[in-house]
Amino acid sequence: xxxxxxxxxxxxxxxxxxxxxxxxxxxxxxxxxxxxxxxxxxxxxxxxxxxxxxxxxxxxxxxxxxxxxxxxxxxxxxxxxxxxxxxxxxxxxxxxxxxxxxxxxxxxxxxxxxxxxxxxxxxxxxxxxxxxxxxxxxxxxxxxxxxxxxxxxxxxxxxxxxxxxxxxxxxxxxxxxxxxxxxxxxxxxxxxxxxxxxxxxxxxxxxxxxxxxxxxxxxxxxxxxxxxxxxxxxxxxxxxxxxxxxxxxxxxxxxxxxxxxxxxxxxxxxxxxxxxxxxxxxxxxxxxxxxxxxx
Numbered sequence: 257x258x259x260x261x262x263x264x265x266x267x268x269x270x271x272x273x274x275x276x277x278x279x280x281x282x283x284x285x286x287x288x289x290x291x292x293x294x295x296x297x298x299x300x301x302x303x304x305x306x307x308x309x310x311x312x313x314x315x316x317x318x319x320x321x322x323x324x325x326x327x328x329x330x331x332x333x334x335x336x337x338x339x340x341x342x343x344x345x346x347x348x349x350x351x352x353x354x355x356x357x358x359x360x361x362x363x364x365x366x367x368x369x370x371x372x373x374x375x376x377x378x379x380x381x382x383x384x385x386x387x388x389x390x391x392x393x394x395x396x397x398x399x400x401x402x403x404x405x406x407x408x409x410x411x412x413x414x415x416x417x418x419x420x421x422x423x424x425x426x427x428x429x430x431x432x433x434x435x436x437x438x439x440x441x442x443x444x445x446x447x448x449x450x451x452x453x454x455x456x457x458x459x460x461x462x463x464x465x466x467x468x469x470x471x472x473x474x475x476x477x478x479x480x481x482x483x484x485x486x487x488x489x490x491x492x493x494x495x496x497x498x499x500x501x502x503x504x505x506x507x508x509x510x511x512x513x514x515x516x517x518x519x520x521x522x523x524x525x526x527x528x529x530x531x532x533x534x535x536x537x538x539x540x541x542x543x544x545x546x547x548x549x550x551x
Contacts, residue, residue: 276319277531281311285504287523289332291345293391295404295445295515301343303334305521316354322379324353324414326436330506332521341395345519347406351436353383353414379416383436385409387475387508391517406517408468408510410441410475430483430498437476443468445512466512475508483529500527 289305292298309328316323330347359377389406396402414436421429443466466472481502507520 276315276317277533279311279313279529279531281309281313281500281527281529283309283311283500283525283527285309285521285523285525287504287521289334289345289521289523290518291332291334291343291391291520292516292518293343293345293393293404295517296343296391296393296396296401297336297341299336299341300518301334301336301341303332305330305332305523307331307521307523309525309527315357320357321381322355322357324351324355324379324381324383326351330519330521332519341393343394344392345390347387347389347519349385349387351383351385351412351414353381353436355379355381355414355416375420377416377418377420379414379418381414382411383414384411385438389519404517405444406510407444408438408441408473408475410438410468410473412436412438412441412475429485432479432481432483434479434481435477438468438473440467440469441473442466443473443510443512445510445515445517468510468512472512473508473510477504477506479504479525481525481527497528497530500529501525 285305285307287305288302290300290302292300307328307330309326312323312325314323315321327350328347330345330349332345333342334345335342357377357379359374387406387408387410391404391406393402414434416432416434418430418432421431444464445466479502481500483498483500485498502525504523504525505521506523507518509516509518
């Protein structure tokens with residue numbers, strides 16, 4: 257019995273010795289956007305959008321699941337078709353998910369790197385998120401309700417597909433498609449016709465928080481990106497990082513209390529992807545090893 261327990265303990269220690277790196281992605285997104293908030297005005301506003309995004313990926317202890325986090329801040333400014341008024345919108349979002357990972361780049365028995373593994377990796381799992389936002393109409397800035405608030409909490413599904421090319425450079429090029437969207441949650445929206453003064457100070461908030469699902473809220477992010485090795489630049493050979501280029505389409509709509517809000521954008525993405533081993537002095541390259549190509 258003691259020998260069996262010792263064998264299991266040693267096996268667990270060997271499993272734990274396999275490094276579990278953290279992959280961080282810092283991105284800047286710039287493009288075009290549209291917004292509408294019928295609480296403020298029925299007009300559709302079109303203009304420019306900009307966003308800052310951070311992602312964090314890390315394999316869990318069994319190397320079959322991956323922890324995924326994403327936080328971003330978005331801002332959009334636009335004008336109506338007749339250019340008579342201008343509106344601003346902003347969003348602050350955070351998601352945390354646990355994604356099941358399908359990839360044969362690691363040998364299931366020895367947990368060693370497989371040189372003949374498939375270049376494909378797949379991820380799918382649930383996430384929880386919260387969104388904070390505002391819409392502001394400059395044309396009615398002097399009125400009682402020039403701004404509208406937005407708060408949603410959601411449970412949703414996230415997925416990704418990754419394919420790695422064996423490039424001649426020190427690090428391989430990788431293509432990745434990511435998507436995530438909510439399935440159910442809660443959303444804040446003032447009652448139609450009620451001012452924010454009435455909502456917050458006259459205790460008329462009974463009809464302010466609503467159950468949301470696909471029938472009254474849609475929120476989808478789809479991103480296609482390509483990671484290019486930076487080893488072709490001599491100064492970057494000392495770092496374990498790559499450059500990410502791609503595009504992202506984001507659309508969110510909500511229809512509650514006869515109020516319709518929409519925020520959508522199509523943006524170009526440029527980012528920096530780098531890895532490190534937490535609480536470790538190890539300096540060996542990680543992005544060059546196939547188990548860590550797709551986190």
